Amino acid sequence: MDHLISGPSGPEHTERRAQPAQEPLPLFSAAGPGAPLQIRDELNNELTTLNLGPTHPATHGIFQNILKMDGERIISGVPTIGYIHRAFEKIAEHRPFYQITPLTDRMNYCSSPINNMGWHMTVEKLLGITVPKRAEYIRVIAMELARICDHLICNSILGVDTGAFTGFLYVFQEREKVYEIFEEICGSRLTTNMGRIGGMERDLNATAIDKLRTWLREFPVVMREFETMFNRNRIFMDRTEGVGPISAERALNYGFTGPNLRAAGVDYDCRVMNPYSSYGDFEFDVPVGTTGDTYDRFMVRQEEIWQSLRIITQALENLPEGPFHADAPHYYLPPKQAVYRNMEALIYHFKIIMGEIEAPVGEVYHSVEGGNGELGFYLISDGGRTPYRLHFRRPCFIYYQAYSEMVVGQSLSDAIVTLSSLNVIAGELDG
Amino acid sequence: MAETTASPITMVDAPDGLEGQGFFATSLEKVIGLARSYSLWPLPFATSCCGIEFMATMGSHYDISRFGSERPSFSPRQADLLMVMGTIAKKMAPIVKQVYEQMAEPRWVLSMGACACSGGIFDSYSVLQGIDRIIPVDVYVPGCPPRPEQVLDGLMQVQELARNESLRRRNSPEYQALLASYNIK
């Protein structure tokens, strides 16, 4: 591996500018989408190559950008990814269905419950299992809490990248409280492996509901403080308005989804378009921006946090009584007391744990609204115990392509802020 | 355990030494060890989920800066403790090694999370099965991800190592042999 050491992270030579540029360089190549940017490299017009990453304090994960700069302006950027490629799709071909849930956790790890529930819903669609209402409402609560966590990280780190560290500390304190709620629901803080195929693994106990109610009372206060610090802050607005814009047409062409697309003006939200898990029962708005710049992305996420709070409040108030899992003995573990007494339960327990349950043949594509956009699961089952092919439609991977186009002509500090506002999670990017 | 009548503030125990009127004599090693252990500046090499748990450890609830790690340094030249947090893929391995080589002695390595310790749940073709394949590791913190309390416990173990380290260790032939076994100059 030694020969690779001088590869991606070795510093390139820098050149001094001999004389100022005669006229502004063209910002976009005329060759159309997907073509590499043509850099006008005439005589005496020397550019600096800057290696941004893979380890860099301002990148939220490890991905690299090699920027060609004219002084402080960026002329082009070539991203390199794959520094945390963990071969999820290959691993998924060798794991029974319930063992794939911990893998999905680690894709967008800031909002693991959404990934978990999305996977469970895909399998339930394939198996034809209907999940009872109570389980669906609990899932919605978990997913919206996860969405709030994801947006809080993104926005507070955006604040840190512009130099404002305090918001990060306030917000992480609130995230600790959400972690406590997650612990009550599933036992784990961050990578939750929450829920099971067919529902939830346990009901919401009284402690969880208590903690949730307390949090729903206290969090809006902290959120308003956070808003006061950032939303109309002169410095923050100067740093983020007009930075890294993208038009709606380009965004759709690039396959943007989620808050980044909504900031550009397109109100595509999977929860509204294909309501899953009883999202149709809840009343919420979908915030949409105008210019698709960093400030719009920040504000869309801020507003989505408020809308998620609305959904959680409605779900908690209207939580229906009933079972928290479907009656699917082939896929949902029987209760332990039944396993000790009942022969059938013992057999199902054995078969499920040993991964001997076979799934029906079929192909299903299901998508949920992840923290970053449409998180899709394309599952091809050939009747075996493990999927034949599982493809994750990872929103970060798809929209990060546009980054090089978004930062052309910006200064380096603007490029950092744009990167933060896109909320690129390395786990989802590389997968 | 502190008694109810004692002051709630505990002072660090002074090392063994000779105390007199206006002076305190002890070995240089002990003093330097004491100073180093309470000011370990980490380099958070955060790659994935463990990075988010580290951010929680840095937050005000668990507060790693109580332990002296006030200033996370992203420049290896200015860091004492390399905390590798998250999965290291084979593509990333040369970069970890390069960052480690750029650190100045004395340097410690804390491997946080199952992926950094041994590859974790990702036994696949693209993941390095533990960073101790390429750099020497001092403390392993298992977990997926480890709770912040575990990370702080790992940090305290590194503090213990720093406190008791001989000043000559980094120049000793055993240490040089260790680095040579990893092909680190």
Place this chain on the structure above:
Amino acid sequence: MTNDHILSTLRARFGEATFTDVEEQFGLLSVTIEREQLIEVMHFLKEGELGFTFLTTMCGINYPNNLNRELGMIYHLHNLPTNTRLRVKTFFPVLDPVVPTLTPLWATANWMEREAYDFFGITFPGHPNLIRILNVEDMDYFPMRRQYPLEDQTREDKTDSFFGR
């Protein structure tokens, strides 16, 4: 816009024989075409009356037992205003893994095709930058193909007997 309408429009435009293996699973229409007609069909789907302007995702697939159709590309399209989805598949032999590129139509196809190249070895002539994207650059095989195992065969520290292999 129902699946029947999509199918009949496509058949009227390109002929019945173009679309094989037509199925509808869980409400999603899926058609299989030959790679020679991929660009035409995709262009019609995007720019024509059916309005599938959003390329949701694409992925490769390997069926080693289908002679002369071992590799495949599967595209998912989405018509946002009417909320209709469509799946288009195309298969080709492993000895000639060449598929036309969709980058002139959708900018998002750039990295998706690089991923398909990285995982399956499918080449896309006309792609602006077809190099590996997720794996190390000097990897000499295509790991997602079914013949290759999941684990790294050169690892020294994991004894297979402990893992039941």
